């Protein structure tokens with residue numbers, strides 16, 4: 001079986017977790033701040049907070065930026081539902097910006113046009129959440145300029161993109177955003193089992209994120225309503241959550257972070273190999289923009305024509321039948337039954353509609369071998385009726 005993505009766990013990872021198991025703290029111990037600091041140093045950002053998932057991170061990011069009931073959030077329809085759900089948790093209205101036909105990220109031109117229109121109608125978003133699909137950064141500088149012009153905040157959903165960069169900065173530096181979120185789910189670039197990281201350079205936002213992660217509690221006397229009653233004292237000053245990561249997870253994250261660059265190099269090796277093996281097959285391969293260095297979380301191709309008698313659906317089924325677990329990233333969020341009740345019109349998102357008809361994610365992960373890659377190609381170009389079992 002060849003999945004579309006999978007983790008790479010080595011002996012050092014296992015030992016790191018076992019060491020925490022033998023230590024005094026399984027959670028709220030010393031490894032979490034170490035992991036946070038290591039990610040901050042890697043990305044070149046001031047404040048980082050580990051959380052129990054990227055979804056939790058997106059949620060507290062929205063709250064920390066003041067999102068409230070009745071506010072509007074825009075994101076990309078071609079993303080995991082969590083990119084939009086975080087706004088719904090806060091009672092906000094969600095709308096979508098159609099994608100760019102080359103990168104499949106939120107289109108800056110569509111964003112500009114939609115802002116112009118929304119401004120006239122008094123319906124500007126409070127937050128825009130660009131998603132770095134497949135680990136390739138959105139074109140953040142023009143989005144940042146638009147945020148200055150129209151007064152919205154930016155959360156980068158970089159769930160796919162740790163290890164990538166945009167222009168001269170690492171994704172996570174928040175050079176062109178208020179907050180950046182990473183995911184450490186096992187299919188992502190590095191893993192902590194479940195987990196995520198919230199990054200920001202703004203000290204007030206950082207303090208709020210820190211409290212929201214753990215019940216809205218502060219131990220900082222300057223944030224309290226009066227002097228502490230004693231050394232035990234804490235105050236809950238707002239409504240927060242338990243979105244903490246454990247030390248077990250942080251230890252795995254620390255160990256994985258050591259191999260992040262190596263993982264990304266291997267993903268680029270697979271990208272190059274795919275380019276080679278598909279050079280004579282009429283499949284639209286992913287294109288990398290010069291402004292970004294992609295972490296290549298996903299390898300998304302588009303099947304525009306029939307190949308060996310199969311369309312996209314046929315190729316998907318052929319791959320699955322042969323033990324290759326291709327996937328589709330993503331079903332447009334506005335078409336999900338939960339979102340349909342809010343009345344989106346598919347015709348407003350022509351590029352997303354076209355994309356959804358043709359896209360397919362082929363396997364990409366550090367351990368994928370050359371022979372497996374050849375097998376994937378052979379399965380795609382093999383005529384129907386010649387199926388072999390893997």
Ligand SMILES: *Cc1c(COP(=O)(O)O)cnc(C)c1O
Pocket residue numbers: 052053054055056079080082083131157159160182183184185194195196
């Ligand atoms: C995986 C993913 C998330 C959610 O990450 P979790 O850590 O599983 O909560 C959010 N957004 C995108 C784009 C993702 O791919």
